[in-house]
Amino acid sequence: MAIKGAVVIDTERCKGCAVCTVACPNKILALSKNVNGKGYNYCEATSDDCIGCASCAMVCPDGVITVYKVKL
Amino acid sequence: MAKELKLMKGNEAIAEAAIRSGCDGYFGYPITPQSEVMEYLMAEKPWEKTGMVVLQAESETSSINMVYGGAGAGKKVMTSSSSPGISLMQEGLTYLAGAELPCLVVNVVRGGPGLGTIQPSQADYFQATKGGGHGDYQLFVLAPATVQEMYDFVFLAWEVAFKYRNPVMILSDGAIGQVMEKLYVGDYVPRWTKEEIMKISPWATFGKPDYRDHNIITSLELDSAKQEIHNHKLQAKYREMEEKEVRYEAIECDDADYVFVAYGSSARIAQKALQLGREKGIKVGLLRPITLFPFPKKPIAELSKRVKGLLSVEMSAGQMVEDVRLAAEFRCPVEHFGRYGGMIPTPHEVLEALEKQIINRK
Amino acid sequence: MFNPDIIKPENLVYKKTSVLTDAILHYCPGCGHGTTHRIIAEVIEEMGIQDKAICVAPVGCSVLAYNYFNVDSQGAAHGRAPAIATAIQRLYPDHHVFTYQGDGDLAAIGTAETIHACNRGENIVIIFINNGIYGMTGGQMAPTTLLGMKTATSPYGRTVELNGYPLQITELLAELPGTYFVTRQSVHTAAAVRKTKKAIRQAFENQKNKKGTSFVEVLSNCNSGWKMPATKANEWMVENMMVKYPIGDIKVDGEIIKK
Numbered sequence: 001m002a003i004k005g006a007v008v009i010d011t012e013r014c015k016g017c018a019v020c021t022v023a024c025p026n027k028i029l030a031l032s033k034n035v036n037g038k039g040y041n042y043c044e045a046t047s048d049d050c051i052g053c054a055s056c057a058m059v060c061p062d063g064v065i066t067v068y069k070v071k072l
Numbered sequence: 073m074a075k076e077l078k079l080m081k082g083n084e085a086i087a088e089a090a091i092r093s094g095c096d097g098y099f100g101y102p103i104t105p106q107s108e109v110m111e112y113l114m115a116e117k118p119w120e121k122t123g124m125v126v127l128q129a130e131s132e133t134s135s136i137n138m139v140y141g142g143a144g145a146g147k148k149v150m151t152s153s154s155s156p157g158i159s160l161m162q163e164g165l166t167y168l169a170g171a172e173l174p175c176l177v178v179n180v181v182r183g184g185p186g187l188g189t190i191q192p193s194q195a196d197y198f199q200a201t202k203g204g205g206h207g208d209y210q211l212f213v214l215a216p217a218t219v220q221e222m223y224d225f226v227f228l229a230w231e232v233a234f235k236y237r238n239p240v241m242i243l244s245d246g247a248i249g250q251v252m253e254k255l256y257v258g259d260y261v262p263r264w265t266k267e268e269i270m271k272i273s274p275w276a277t278f279g280k281p282d283y284r285d286h287n288i289i290t291s292l293e294l295d296s297a298k299q300e301i302h303n304h305k306l307q308a309k310y311r312e313m314e315e316k317e318v319r320y321e322a323i324e325c326d327d328a329d330y331v332f333v334a335y336g337s338s339a340r341i342a343q344k345a346l347q348l349g350r351e352k353g354i355k356v357g358l359l360r361p362i363t364l365f366p367f368p369k370k371p372i373a374e375l376s377k378r379v380k381g382l383l384s385v386e387m388s389a390g391q392m393v394e395d396v397r398l399a400a401e402f403r404c405p406v407e408h409f410g411r412y413g414g415m416i417p418t419p420h421e422v423l424e425a426l427e428k429q430i431i432n433r434k
Numbered sequence: 435m436f437n438p439d440i441i442k443p444e445n446l447v448y449k450k451t452s453v454l455t456d457a458i459l460h461y462c463p464g465c466g467h468g469t470t471h472r473i474i475a476e477v478i479e480e481m482g483i484q485d486k487a488i489c490v491a492p493v494g495c496s497v498l499a500y501n502y503f504n505v506d507s508q509g510a511a512h513g514r515a516p517a518i519a520t521a522i523q524r525l526y527p528d529h530h531v532f533t534y535q536g537d538g539d540l541a542a543i544g545t546a547e548t549i550h551a552c553n554r555g556e557n558i559v560i561i562f563i564n565n566g567i568y569g570m571t572g573g574q575m576a577p578t579t580l581l582g583m584k585t586a587t588s589p590y591g592r593t594v595e596l597n598g599y600p601l602q603i604t605e606l607l608a609e610l611p612g613t614y615f616v617t618r619q620s621v622h623t624a625a626a627v628r629k630t631k632k633a634i635r636q637a638f639e640n641q642k643n644k645k646g647t648s649f650v651e652v653l654s655n656c657n658s659g660w661k662m663p664a665t666k667a668n669e670w671m672v673e674n675m676m677v678k679y680p681i682g683d684i685k686v687d688g689e690i691i692k693k
Contacts, residue, residue, distance in 0.1 A: 005447075006437035017464030017657075017664040023624050028436075040463070048436035054448040055624035061468030062459055063450035070440045097525055125524045130550035134517040137510065137547070141518030144508045145488070147525045167511050277506035277522070279485045279529055286455070288500045290491075290509030 002072045005052020007045055010064040016040035020056035020065065029056055075256040082222040082248040083108035085255055086152060086178055089226035091118045094261040095176075096147035097125040099138035101157060104190040105246035106180035109152045122263055132157040136164030136177070143173035143239075144289035146269040146276030148230055152178035154246070155196050156187060158204075165239060166205030169306070170291025174233035174273075176226065177211075178242045180249035183387075183414035191414025192246030192337060197391035200243045201365045208303055210310045212240045212317070213364040215335040219253035221362075227261075232317060234272065236309055243364060245387065247337040247416065310366075319362035320371055324350070328357030330426055331375050333396050334385040335361045337416065342385045344419035349426065356426065364392070369399040376400035381430035385422055386410045405430055453479045453487075455504045462569075464664020466654025467495060469621040470563060471502050473631040474532070477638055478505065486529045488522055490515040492544075494536035495569040495656075513544025516551035519558045530641055532559035538568045541577040541603040548603070555612030555646035559637045562604065562649065564618075565656035566675060573659035577601040580678055585659070600678055604651045608685040614646040616685035620653040620676070622668040633683075646688075653679055 007029075014036060021029045026049045031041040043056075043065075052069025080088065087109045090098055100110040110128060118124035125142075129135035135151045142149035153161060158179045168175060179200065183193035200213045212232050214225045222244060229240040269278055280286045293299040323343060325331055330349075334342040339360040349356035359375065361368050376382065381404055384393035393408035400406050409425035411417040435441075453475035459468045478487045484505055491499040493512035500507030510518050515533035523531040540548050540562050551558065567585055568574040574587040578600050582591040592600075608616040615637055619630035630652055637648035653675050655667035662670060684692050 004437055004440055006435070006440050006445075008435075008441060013458060015463035019464050019622075019664050019668065022665050022668070045436050050437060052445075052447055053624075057448040058624040058627045059469060059621070061461060061463075061465055061472075063454060063468070063472050065448070066446070066450070067448040068437075068440050068442070068445040069447045070445050097521060099521060125521075127520070127524065129517065130546055133514070134547055134550065137514035137517035138521035140510075140514070141490070141508065141521035142525050144518070145522045145525055149521065149525075163511055164514070171509075277488050277508055278526065279488060280504070280506045281485055286500075286504050287506045288509070289507070290500065292497060292509055 003051045003069065004072055005050035005067060005069045007050055007056060008066040009043055011042040011044070012036050013062055013064045014040060014042035015062055016042055017061065018043070019059045019061065023055040023059040025053060025055060026051060075258060077254060078257055079252060079254050080219065081108055081250055081252050082219045082244060083180065083250070084112045085219045085223040086226060087112035087116070088257060089223040090150060091116060091122060091124060092257060092260050093227045093230055094122070094148060094263040095124055095150055096263055097142045097149040099127050099129050099135040099149065099151050101129050101132045101135050101153065103154045103157045105182055105249050106152050106154045106178070109178065122260065124263065132160040133163065136161035139175045139177070140164055140168055140173060143168065143175040144171065144277050146273035146278050148264070150176035150178070152180065154180045154182045155184050158196065158199065162205035165211065166207050166209060167291045168239045169209035169211065170207060171289050172237040173239065173289070174237050175239050176229040176233060176242065177239060178244060181243065181245040183412060189414035190246065192387060192416060193412060193414055194245055194336060194338060194387040195389070195391070195412055196243065197364065197386065197388055200241050201367070209306060210365050212236065212238055212313060214240065214242050215362060215364050216242060216244055216248055217336050217339045217360065219248070219251065220255040222248060223255050223257060236313060238309065243336070245337050314366040317363060318366045318368050318370070320368040321360040321362060322371065323358040323360065325357035325359060325375065327355055329355040329380045330383065330430060331357040331359055331379050332383050332385050332422070332426070333359050333361070333372065333392070335364060335392070338385045338387055341417055341419055342422055345422035345426070348419055348423050354431070367395050367399070372396055372399035373401065376403040379404055381405040381407070383426050383430055384408045385417065387416065388412050405433065451475045451479045453484055453504050454502055457501045459502060460498060461495065462658045464655065464657050464667065466565070466621045466652065467563060469627060470561065470630070470652050470654065471499065473627060474561060474634055475503060477631060477635045481638055483530050483638070488529055488531045490519045490531065490533045492533070492535040492539040494539045496534055496536060496563065497570065499534050513539050514547055515539065516544065516547040516556070516558070516560065520551050520554070520556045523556060523558050530559070530638055532561060534561045535563070536569070537564045537566065537576045537578040541601050549607070549610070552607045552647045552649065553610045553612045557641055557644050558647060559641055560647065560649045561634070562651045563654050564651055564679060565654045565659065567656045567659040569656045569659050577603070580674060602679065604649065605684060607649055608690055612647050613649055613685055614688050615640050615648040617683045618651040618653065618679060618681055620671070620681055622655065622671060653681070
């Protein structure tokens with residue numbers, strides 16, 4: 001059984017603290033080269049290896065990450 | 073309303089009035105000369121009768137903040153203390169005023185400064201009527217002169233406090249707190265139910281229902297433009313109090329050539345001095361401010377237009393006299409006579425002061 | 435966006451709780467305040483007590499906490515939150531009153547209020563954020579600042595001679611008979627956040643059962659005050675803060691389990 005996840009990041013509210021990038025077990029999150037309206041390099045997914053574990057959302061101080069998961 | 077005659081101390085009358093007026097919570101800390109307030113409450117166990125909460129806090133700082141919490145949650149809450157304790161409460165009072173919370177604080181004043189004395193005094197007038205803590209604010213200040221007024225003003229305090237969302241202070245003194253007099257007490261006013269609180273104080277933090285946003289009680293506003301608007305609102309409220317809530321008693325002022333201005337214990341002494349003066353053929357009157365803020369400026373201004381002099385009689389080194397002078401606007405001589413440090417003036421020395429400082433002034 | 439096909443309501447596993455408002459948190463990037471706010475709000479949502487929860491916010495970085503918790507809230511004077519919470523809880527005994535306080539607020543200026551509320555066993559929840567520094571005023575020394583730690587008011591490092599010892603107030607409070615549950619947790623990893631949330635849930639459950647005071651210390655980074663990036667600050671916290679302030683339950687069901 002495979003687990004597939006996805007994250008939706010509210011990039012405008014993200015402050016680019018990078019705490020989620022450390023928390024992600026598959027290290028799929030990274031700070032973007034682009035910035036949001038406040039000038040922060042926001043967080044973004046860099047591959048489709050998300051397993052929907054929500055570790056990133058768990059440590060996100062600003063609650064900007066929404067997580068989805070399916071078991072295939 | 074059924075009236076019942078009782079004999080009690082001024083401090084006990086405050087406590088009895090709290091229970092009978094539907095007070096929800098009393099939070100206090102012992103200090104002479106007002107410890108009977110909490111002692112009486114603890115002995116009466118109002119939590120069994122009306123559900124009123126009574127709690128001895130670890131300090132006056134804590135008790136005034138308990139009042140803040142309860143008041144912010146829409147409850148009728150109060151504390152009492154005496155001068156040094158009231159100084160400790162100034163932080164809480166300015167937050168209460170800033171957050172516009174209705175509550176009652178009783179100050180049974182003793183002589184100062186510092187630890188001072190435990191004897192009666194009126195030396196906290198400035199502190200009570202000019203804010204006391206930091207920032208532009210006013211307490212509504214009531215000055216009882218009898219045990220009956222100690223009782224009655226608790227009821228009046230709730231009315232004013234909730235009408236204006238403002239802290240009310242009963243500024244008493246060690247004499248009124250300790251003296252035993254007869255008084256009439258009335259029926260028990262039931263404590264407000266949560267439904268009533270939600271209606272009377274929809275701004276309060278009683279738990280967020282689904283139908284409204286969360287309520288926030290705070291005195292903080294980081295945006296100066298908004299803070300100034302808040303200050304304007306407070307000032308408008310104080311001006312409205314000055315217009316509508318001034319209370320005073322005028323005794324034999326109609327034909328008076330000279331008028332004592334005195335509140336609380338001093339007013340009782342001045343009234344006797346008035347009689348002594350009248351016996352000597354001096355036409356003396358007495359104007360007794362009942363509200364110290366708002367101060368009875370208008371009646372004093374009127375008197376100043378036709379009398380030969382005003383004598384402010386206070387158990388302080390001269391505090392209220394400044395407000396009397398401001399109201400009189402130099403239309404007539406205004407002098408002060410005071411005993412302080414816990415000393416109480418005699419009627420004879422009050423009359424003598426009138427003769428010396430005003431009637432026979434050089 | 436990766437895996438867009440699974441982004442459907444039925445596959446949702448995590449979203450921000452509605453017990454937090456939509457206001458943007460003013461905290462520095464990576465600060466543990468936001469994380470702690472979120473899990474408190476989640477507990478309130480999961481327990482269905484939003485209409486009974488009343489937050490008492492402190493003075494300090496979290497002075498505006500009342501803007502974020504979507505519950506009725508009061509802003510306290512510096513250090514006085516436990517006194518305020520005491521009164522509200524006694525006047526509304528079936529409500530869930532909690533304070534949210536930092537180390538300066540709770541362990542310095544508010545020490546008396548904290549100790550006496552805990553000693554009376556007030557049926558309140560106290561959430562204590564310990565980052566060893568005064569964040570809001572610009573990084574001054576706090577009662578919990580570690581020895582040797584440089585702050586704006588201990589620029590050469592805290593010394594015993596000049597500043598005394600770091601205050602382990604949580605261990606001290608555990609000694610009081612009024613406290614029922616005392617724990618120290620942190621929010622620097624996903625596992626730690628889950629444990630902290632469990633502890634906060636326990637605290638509110640205790641309150642529901644009228645057990646007395648529940649006290650949850652949360653170690654947090656203050657990356658601005660410590661002058662390092664958030665991810666580095668979390669590492670520094672593990673290596674330094676957790677030595678002086680070890681993680682774990684200290685008192686459970688009224689019994690001290692860890693000295």
